[in-house]
Amino acid sequence: MWKNAGIALLLLVLLMMATGCQLTQPAFTRTVGNAGSAFAAAETTLSYAHEGKITYAYASSSFVNYQSELEGLDQSLPSLQGAPSKQTVQHLLDLYKPAIQAVDAPCLNQSCNWRAQVASLNRASKAFLEAGGS
Amino acid sequence: MKKWFSITLGIVTATGGFLDAGTVATSGEAGAKFGLGLIWAVLLATVAVILLVEMIGRFTALSQKTYADAIRENFGFKFYLLPLISGIIAESLLLAAEIGGIAIALSLFTGISWHYLFPVAALLVWILSWRAPFSLIENGPALLGLITLSFLVGIVVLGGPPRELLPTLWKPDIKQGELADYLFLVAAILGATISPYLLYFYSSGAREEKWSRDSLLLNRVTAIVGMSFGSLGSISLLVLGAIVLRPLNISSSTLGELGLAMAKPLGPLGAYLFAGALFATCLGAALEVMLGVSYNIAQGFGWEWGENKKPVEAARFNLVLTIILLVAVAIGLFGTDPLQLALLASTVIALFLPISLTPFLFIMNDPDYLGDHTNGRFANIAIICVLIIAFIVAVIALPLEILTGGG
Amino acid sequence: MAGQKDQLLVMHNIIDNQLETKDQCKIGRVADIEAELCDDGKLVLTNLVTGPQALATRISSRLRPVAEFLLRGRFEHHIPISEVKEIGPTLRLRGMAKDYSVGQSDRWIAEHILRWIPGNGR
Numbered sequence: 208m209w210k211n212a213g214i215a216l217l218l219l220v221l222l223m224m225a226t227g228c229q230l231t232q233p234a235f236t237r238t239v240g241n242a243g244s245a246f247a248a249a250e251t252t253l254s255y256a257h258e259g260k261i262t263y264a265y266a267s268s269s270f271v272n273y274q275s276e277l278e279g280l281d282q283s284l285p286s287l288q289g290a291p292s293k294q295t296v297q298h299l300l301d302l303y304k305p306a307i308q309a310v311d312a313p314c315l316n317q318s319c320n321w322r323a324q325v326a327s328l329n330r331a332s333k334a335f336l337e338a339g340g341s
Numbered sequence: 342m343k344k345w346f347s348i349t350l351g352i353v354t355a356t357g358g359f360l361d362a363g364t365v366a367t368s369g370e371a372g373a374k375f376g377l378g379l380i381w382a383v384l385l386a387t388v389a390v391i392l393l394v395e396m397i398g399r400f401t402a403l404s405q406k407t408y409a410d411a412i413r414e415n416f417g418f419k420f421y422l423l424p425l426i427s428g429i430i431a432e433s434l435l436l437a438a439e440i441g442g443i444a445i446a447l448s449l450f451t452g453i454s455w456h457y458l459f460p461v462a463a464l465l466v467w468i469l470s471w472r473a474p475f476s477l478i479e480n481g482p483a484l485l486g487l488i489t490l491s492f493l494v495g496i497v498v499l500g501g502p503p504r505e506l507l508p509t510l511w512k513p514d515i516k517q518g519e520l521a522d523y524l525f526l527v528a529a530i531l532g533a534t535i536s537p538y539l540l541y542f543y544s545s546g547a548r549e550e551k552w553s554r555d556s557l558l559l560n561r562v563t564a565i566v567g568m569s570f571g572s573l574g575s576i577s578l579l580v581l582g583a584i585v586l587r588p589l590n591i592s593s594s595t596l597g598e599l600g601l602a603m604a605k606p607l608g609p610l611g612a613y614l615f616a617g618a619l620f621a622t623c624l625g626a627a628l629e630v631m632l633g634v635s636y637n638i639a640q641g642f643g644w645e646w647g648e649n650k651k652p653v654e655a656a657r658f659n660l661v662l663t664i665i666l667l668v669a670v671a672i673g674l675f676g677t678d679p680l681q682l683a684l685l686a687s688t689v690i691a692l693f694l695p696i697s698l699t700p701f702l703f704i705m706n707d708p709d710y711l712g713d714h715t716n717g718r719f720a721n722i723a724i725i726c727v728l729i730i731a732f733i734v735a736v737i738a739l740p741l742e743i744l745t746g747g748g
Numbered sequence: 749m750a751g752q753k754d755q756l757l758v759m760h761n762i763i764d765n766q767l768e769t770k771d772q773c774k775i776g777r778v779a780d781i782e783a784e785l786c787d788d789g790k791l792v793l794t795n796l797v798t799g800p801q802a803l804a805t806r807i808s809s810r811l812r813p814v815a816e817f818l819l820r821g822r823f824e825h826h827i828p829i830s831e832v833k834e835i836g837p838t839l840r841l842r843g844m845a846k847d848y849s850v851g852q853s854d855r856w857i858a859e860h861i862l863r864w865i866p867g868n869g870r
Contacts, residue, residue, distance in 0.1 A: 237745075261601070262452075262612070264449070265609070271456075404837070417764055642777060643775070644776065
């Protein structure tokens, strides 16, 4: 009885992993989609901070987490399985650069150009989300 | 009257057991990604947990034995090692995640990076568990946990879920390639909610509170009110994620993002209420996880235990407490994002859920412990249903974690 | 006088049970039991055994020589069955905690390890 249960279990797991190709997205799509969400979160956080919806302290700590989520994507992106074309990847990397600068050093006072940062985050998030199939 | 303050045991068990870094994370993500389409999973988890908590509370009140006592005494040392070892691994990871959650909450208030605040959070948890009497451990996080009621205020100010969101309740919007993510969240919600440490903590708490035959009604009310409270908090976060984050394409993959959903209706106060709630739930959870494991070990080996005793009066119990914390701190120093740690811990818990819960079926029918209050047919059927759910979750959790890369 | 079947039942119900002293101190759980074969063919319980060595043997009999080598019986404690006043999920003993050597671990840890941690309540 246990042997049959074990075989059934194994088949179930194998079935899941085999159909995993339809169950889930390829690595590229998933990574890019997550990055798009992270950029969107960064954009919203920055806007909210300047609209007075959250404090600068809250925003600053949030960006620490966005940094760890988005760091190093320019290294890993080109080699991910499922990338559409070299142009798409290059386009994403071009938008990544100014956006990651905004994430690493977000403008959280009145003296710097925060609107430009919001714009670059917005462009990056839209492009990444589109590439991620949203 | 004083006995009815024991309801705070239920609320804190819920604040720490139901709502923790893991459930805050999964609720937010569930709402942000799938609208209202995972509320059924939260409700299912709520019903299961109410059943289990009520049962173990009844068991302990009548037999004066805790869950760990019962497992060792009824299944022997060898079997006992299974939930023990799996528990130690899973709870150490989870404890690291909860301390990380406290650190993130503190960072949202202060603007200091959570990496620096991590040791502060660990110290706070240790001090409370080392010296604080059980009543403080119970009432502190419980009172703070009431902050989660502010989520409802946020939802009301936002005008509730917009009409187009309502169909997702019964027809979740699962896009191409997102089925694995959906199923993973189902498993994660169930695994994050139906956690065995909750049962070790609650049954030990029942002994700390000196529950007896007279406490059966109190136990029932506590279980239902407490867990429903936790469920309410979880569903509120899910709805907030659905209303605010989903249209913005934010997937709530970091803890701070969910605060934005409170900031929209309530401004900076809203964001801080979220941070406060995160602090309270992660603190409650950290204490519960830490104590849950220590209770399990001390009771399983037959040592003195108890938060109302001075450390030297229950030396081995308190030593274990400290060691578990040090292990969690060591894990936390790797700097892994608490949310990812919490999801990983939930997967480990999910894997061993059937082993951790099967003893229920036997002990709740043992007249040596329960006299004539053993389970009726309905209760036994309920346990079997929970076990079937646990088994399914255990089977799908690991493949889904791998397929989705941890959500 | 308990019959053979009752004796067997008692053995099953004793292992892994909680040991509690007269002053309500929990001093451990029964890891193993020792029995003697009497002249009249009856198996009589003589001692309760606690300690990591006995626990290791419970996990697997192959661990016995390893456990003996590492621990050399230093943590093994024997409690005569005559010390047991009441049998049940908790075995109540006649003496106080200080009468039994197995209760020393908590004291040892309190004295040698916990004293270095502030707020230990000594």
